[in-house]
Amino acid sequence: MNSTPLLSMKGISKSFPGVKALQDAEFSLLAGEVNFLLGENGAGKSTLMKILSGVYSKDSGEIRINGELVEINNPRKAAAHGIVIIHQEMNLVPELTVMENIYLGREPINFFGFIDMETMKSRTAKLLQQLGSDIGSTDIVSNLSIGEQQMVEIAKALSYETKILIMDEPTAALTERETENLFQIVRQLAASGVGIIYISHRMEELFALSNRVTVMRDGAYVGAVETKATTFDDLIKMMVGRDITTRFPKQAAQIGPEILRVELLSRYDQLEDISFSVRAGEIVGIAGLMGAGRTELGRAIFGADPMDKGNIFIDGQKCSINSPADGIRAGIGFITEDRKHQGLVLEMSVGENMSLASLAYFCVNGFINANKESEMIKENIGRLKIRTPGAVQLVKNLSGGNQQKVVIGKWLATYPKVLIMDEPTRGVDVGAKAEIYNIMNMLTAAGVGIVMISSELPEVLGMSDRILVMHRGRIAGEMAVQEATQEKIMAYAAGG
Ligand SMILES: Nc1ncnc2c1ncn2[C@@H]1O[C@H](COP(=O)(O)OP(=O)(O)OP(=O)(O)O)[C@@H](O)[C@H]1O
Ligand SMILES: [Mg+2]
Structure with a gap:
């Protein structure tokens, strides 16, 4: 006889204006398992989990907990059933401290x-310690990095009595060590009988962590399989409905003359005497641990942060770059890692966001050439396969991964000479990753030089021509991709 699942969702449908997000979706979860929810960007994963956690109401379908029919129409109800969600986009109050955020409304x-400050503080400290994090209980959230903020979200989730824990891309901004700690905790929770629903686009995590995989496509249930009994290729096929032949479709471009040179760039506390160059058609991968200064380097080159010392040359010309506007004018594009806050205006449409950085190209005598602009927007939506009912959809209504693609589209439209990409495929599904790599090939074939900052070593090894490894604000090592290995990169990254 089959035991009743902890959770079963059946026949769940949900529409938004112009979008059928879920169509007869289903999901089941056993106590003590890690069930990995897999699907392309826009497949409906977050929507299904928001229904389970009472954020959205369903149009139809049923939810059972231990066999009992339940109505979950608000987050409070979900919490009463022991359902806790760590959202894909963070929900912290930036002005409050870490502990205030964790115990908000239930101090x-x-x-x-x-309010018992001392208890709140010691409980928070204990949670953070459990996670192996050195964030302070009284730190103000707005001063934390996105990785640290994600840690606070996780600590908050762990502070509840949880029966069902939903983690929607929890590791997107975590360091290697934080990820390991998190996995440890997930395993402990599962062993103690908590059912865990885990969403991620990192296939490595699927195999490291899950017992079972549930696959969704186009808002519908495709199937659920035991992780042990499946393979990467099988899962991809279930997920996208076809094979993906190469994960890293690198095409070596003709390497031309030097296009970017950074000379002895320093920024107090963050960057020290950084020198390197990028040639036309070349992809220079920048690896390193979180906190090594990679994002800071990108920001300083682009003009988002001032540098204290150093020079930047584009096409051999010394450029004075003191603001992003200077950066754009010099021919630099920057795809930021913190896309939600720095890359997008959520209240604006897909189309408006995409032309934000390139308006100059569409302006003739002070007028916007609307035809040219909408052509560009249509082309980008098509080649990036952005799932949206149209260019007028507000960006905040897109799925996480599709928002990322909008930022990428925005910078492609500026025709940069040098494109700095900070974690370009974070949160993007396998198919779209390959798509972004193809676009990088296209850009390098056209002579663009790319600086690719990435924490995903397979991506660094798969797409770079040359690799720089940063450690504590300096370049600790440099190698051609042919002589690079994961071990070698990690050794430099650790300061070896
Ligand atoms: N509030 C909303 N208004 C309109 N459309 C929405 C809204 N929320 C989600 N959608 C649409 O529903 C579909 C499913 O989105 P969902 O966020 O569930 O995808 P996902 O599987 O989580 O994708 P990702 O991997 O990119 O996070 C998408 O087409 C999305 O644009
Ligand atoms: Mg999502």
């Missing part, structure tokens, strides 16, 4: 009826 109260 421990002392004997006198006041």
Whole structure:
């Protein structure tokens, strides 16, 4: 006899204006398992989980917990059933401290009826310690990096009595060590009987962590399989409905003259005497651990942060870059890692976001050439396969991965000479990753030089021509891709 699942969702449908997000979707979860929810960008994963956690209401379908029919129409109801979600986009209040965020609205109260700061502080410290994080309980959230903020989200989730824990891309911004700690905790929770739903586009995590995989496509259920009994290729086929032949379709371009040169760039506390160059058609991968200064380097070159010392040459010409506008004018594009806050205007449409950085190209005598602009937008939506009912859809209504593609489209439209890409495929599904790599090939074939900052070593090894490894604000090592290995990169990254 089959035991009743902890959770079963059946026949779930949900529409938004112009979008059928879920169509007869289903999902089941056993106590003590890690069930990996897999699907392309826009497949409906986050929507299904938002229904389970009471953020959205379903149009139809049923949810059962331990066989009992339940109605979950708000987050409070979900919490009462022990359902806790770590959202893909973070939900913290930036002005508050870490502990205030974790216990917001349910602060421990002392004997006198006041908020018990000491208890709140020690409980927070304990949670953070459990996660192996050195964030302080009283740190203000806006001062934390995105990785640290993600840690706070996770600590917050762990502070509840949880029966079902939903993690929607929890590791997208975590360091290697933080990820390991998180996995440890996920395993412990599962062993203690918590059912865990885990969403990620990192296939490595699927095999490291899950017992079972549930695949969705176009808002519908495709199937669920035991992780042990499946392979990467099988899963991809279930997910996208076809084979993906190469994960890293690198095409070596004709390497031309030097296009970017950075000379002795320094920025207090963050960057020290950084020198390197990028040639036309070349992809220079920048590896390193989180906090090594990779994003800071990208920002300083682009003009988003001032540098204290150093020079930047584009096409051999010394450029004075003091703002992003200077950077863009010099021919530099920058795809930021923190796309939600720095790359997109969520309240604007897909089309408006895409032309933000390139308006100059579409302006003739002060007028915008609307035809040219909409042509570019249509082309980008098509080649990046952005899932949207149209260019007028607000960006905030797109799925996480599709928002990322909009940022990429925005910078492609500027025809940069040098494109700095900070974690270009984070949160993007396997098929779209390959698509982005193909676009990088196209750009390098056209003579663009690319600086690719990435924490994913397979990607660094798969797409770079040359690799720089940063450690504590300096370049600790450099190698041609032919002589690079994961071990070698890690050794430099650790300061060896
Ligand atoms: N609030 C909303 N308004 C309109 N459309 C929405 C809204 N939320 C989601 N959608 C649409 O529903 C579909 C499913 O989105 P969802 O966020 O569930 O995808 P996902 O599988 O989580 O993708 P990703 O891997 O990119 O995070 C997408 O087409 C998305 O644009
Ligand atoms: Mg999502």
